Amino acid sequence: MPTNRNAAIEMNKEDFRQMGYKLIDSIAEFINGIEQKPVTTGETPEQIQNILGTSSLPEHGTSGAALLERATELMMNHSLLNGHPKFMGYITSSAAPIGALADLLAATVNPNVGANILSPMATAIEKQTVRWLAEFIGVSPSYGGVLVSGGNMANFTAFLAARTAKAPKNLKADGLAKAGAELVLYCPKTTHTWIEKAAVLFGHGMNAIRWIATDENNKMNNDLLIETIEADLQNGKKPFLVVGTAGDVSTGVVDDLKGIAAICKKYDLWFHIDGAYGIPAAVIPEQKELFAGIEDADSIALDPHKWLYSPLEAGCTLVKDPNHLIDTYSSHPVYYNFGNNDEPLMQNFYEYGLQNSRGFRALKVWIMLQQVGRSGYIKMIDEDIQLSKLFFELADKHPELEAVTQNLSITTLRYVPLNFENYSAATETYLNKLNEALLNDLQQGGEVFLSNAVIGNKYCLRGCIVNFRTSEKDIEEIIEIVVKEGRKIQTKMKNEEPSMQL
Numbered sequence: 108m109p110t111n112r113n114a115a116i117e118m119n120k121e122d123f124r125q126m127g128y129k130l131i132d133s134i135a136e137f138i139n140g141i142e143q144k145p146v147t148t149g150e151t152p153e154q155i156q157n158i159l160g161t162s163s164l165p166e167h168g169t170s171g172a173a174l175l176e177r178a179t180e181l182m183m184n185h186s187l188l189n190g191h192p193k194f195m196g197y198i199t200s201s202a203a204p205i206g207a208l209a210d211l212l213a214a215t216v217n218p219n220v221g222a223n224i225l226s227p228m229a230t231a232i233e234k235q236t237v238r239w240l241a242e243f244i245g246v247s248p249s250y251g252g253v254l255v256s257g258g259n260m261a262n263f264t265a266f267l268a269a270r271t272a273k274a275p276k277n278l279k280a281d282g283l284a285k286a287g288a289e290l291v292l293y294c295p296k297t298t299h300t301w302i303e304k305a306a307v308l309f310g311h312g313m314n315a316i317r318w319i320a321t322d323e324n325n326k327m328n329n330d331l332l333i334e335t336i337e338a339d340l341q342n343g344k345k346p347f348l349v350v351g352t353a354g355d356v357s358t359g360v361v362d363d364l365k366g367i368a369a370i371c372k373k374y375d376l377w378f379h380i381d382g383a384y385g386i387p388a389a390v391i392p393e394q395k396e397l398f399a400g401i402e403d404a405d406s407i408a409l410d411p412h413k414w415l416y417s418p419l420e421a422g423c424t425l426v427k428d429p430n431h432l433i434d435t436y437s438s439h440p441v442y443y444n445f446g447n448n449d450e451p452l453m454q455n456f457y458e459y460g461l462q463n464s465r466g467f468r469a470l471k472v473w474i475m476l477q478q479v480g481r482s483g484y485i486k487m488i489d490e491d492i493q494l495s496k497l498f499f500e501l502a503d504k505h506p507e508l509e510a511v512t513q514n515l516s517i518t519t520l521r522y523v524p525l526n527f528e529n530y531s532a533a534t535e536t537y538l539n540k541l542n543e544a545l546l547n548d549l550q551q552g553g554e555v556f557l558s559n560a561v562i563g564n565k566y567c568l569r570g571c572i573v574n575f576r577t578s579e580k581d582i583e584e585i586i587e588i589v590v591k592e593g594r595k596i597q598t599k600m601k602n603e604e605p606s607m608q609l
């Protein structure tokens with residue numbers, strides 16, 4: 108047996124310092140220069156693979172310093188940079204620099220935040236983070252919960268708690284097949300795709316989802332919700348869950364949450380809010396009214412890695428009565444000596460969700476919340492909203508752009524050639540094709556990164572600003588870029604489709 112392991116993976120203090128300092132210097136330069144880089148290099152998967160190479164698993168080790176240097180080059184020069192001020196695609200924020208340092212610290216101490224005894228300080232910090240997130244959005248700090256990897260997991264975690272709480276009591280022992288009645292759930296048709304994954308994965312099937320149509324404001328039509336629940340009850344189904352959205356992923360609309368809360372109360376249903384994107388905006392006093400009703404939610408999903416600007420990954424499930432999480436997820440195998448739940452402050456996070464061993468993703472969120480405080484967040488989130496409004500206004504004023512929607516920090520718009528109404532074959536199909544081609548062009552070009560939304564029958568460009576680096580100047584320049592590229596595509600398409608002549 109070795110007396111001194113001299114393990115290949117160990118690192119001495121001096122090597123760690125040197126590699127670490129070098130990496131930190133590169134990161135500092137990267138963050139400082141991010142604006143000068145393209146948002147994306149637009150390289151194809153083939154080009155990327157060629158740069159990476161296809162060598163097989165190395166037999167012998169390589170110098171850590173060289174590997175870090177290569178990884179730095181690969182990542183910094185061949186990535187899409189969602190921290191770039193002109194990135195506003197999907198819902199991915201610029202990442203708080205302090206979050207990177209927090210992740211380094213978390214990985215270094217490496218607490219396993221599954222059990223209190225394995226992570227005494229980390230568990231306390233995660234509990235405090237969860238409480239602060241509840242305070243942040245303005246629900247009672249007595250909501251409990253758990254940090255997870257993102258919005259999907261936050262919604263899943265709540266979905267299963269809802270089912271345990273509202274399903275027949277034999278569900279845990281006997282499973283869905285013997286539940287007595289088909290369990291059904293309700294959500295607006297704007298709900299994010301997580302709901303389909305949940306219905307499939309958790310054994311309900313897609314047909315258990317009642318997609319409720321939206322009203323003229325694109326909010327769930329609550330009258331239709333009531334009608335659908337009534338019809339299901341008449342047909343012997345067992346409704347258990349209604350999902351409301353606080354900031355839908357395409358256009359940022361917030362449902363009438365107060366109305367949904369009242370319906371859930373009347374029919375004894377679990378009220379879940381998917382606030383993965385939008386709910387942090389509830390911190391802004393002027394937006395409070397839009398979110399009225401969140402304090403009645405049985406559970407809420409939110410994503411610190413979206414509008415709280417945390418580096419990936421960080422999601423959070425908040426539950427009004429956290430005992431529902433324990434009811435759902437707890438088990439006590441003989442090989443765990445994790446202490447006694449009667450100790451009031453003892454909290455073992457493995458009992459709060461699907462994970463067992465858990466990393467310390469709370470640290471970065473805990474640090475960020477203090478680095479800027481409530482007032483700092485109010486300012487950043489409000490500025491994102493103001494910039495989104497500016498984007499809409501500038502598009503609205505421009506003769507070649509049509510501004511379509513604006514809610515929270517999401518703007519949708521499309522390019523419409525001048526005098527388009529006079530074109531011989533002026534069809535929506537043509538505009539849709541044009542805007543889809545335009546989006547593809549923009550996404551490869553590296554000047555700006557937008558995504559898309561389909562609104563009614565319109566294929567739109569969509570900008571979602573959860574980016575503390577975006578400024579007024581960026582918005583003005585993005586308008587110019589969209590128009591410049593729109594004209595190019597239009598010229599190209601017109602030549603390809605002579606029927607589109609004036």
Ligand SMILES: *Cc1c(COP(=O)(O)O)cnc(C)c1O
Pocket residue numbers: 198256257258259260299301352354355356381382383384385410422
């Ligand atoms: C982003 C989003 C999700 C999914 O969250 P991930 O973090 O990507 O898993 C779910 N719902 C809404 C409303 C979202 O905006």
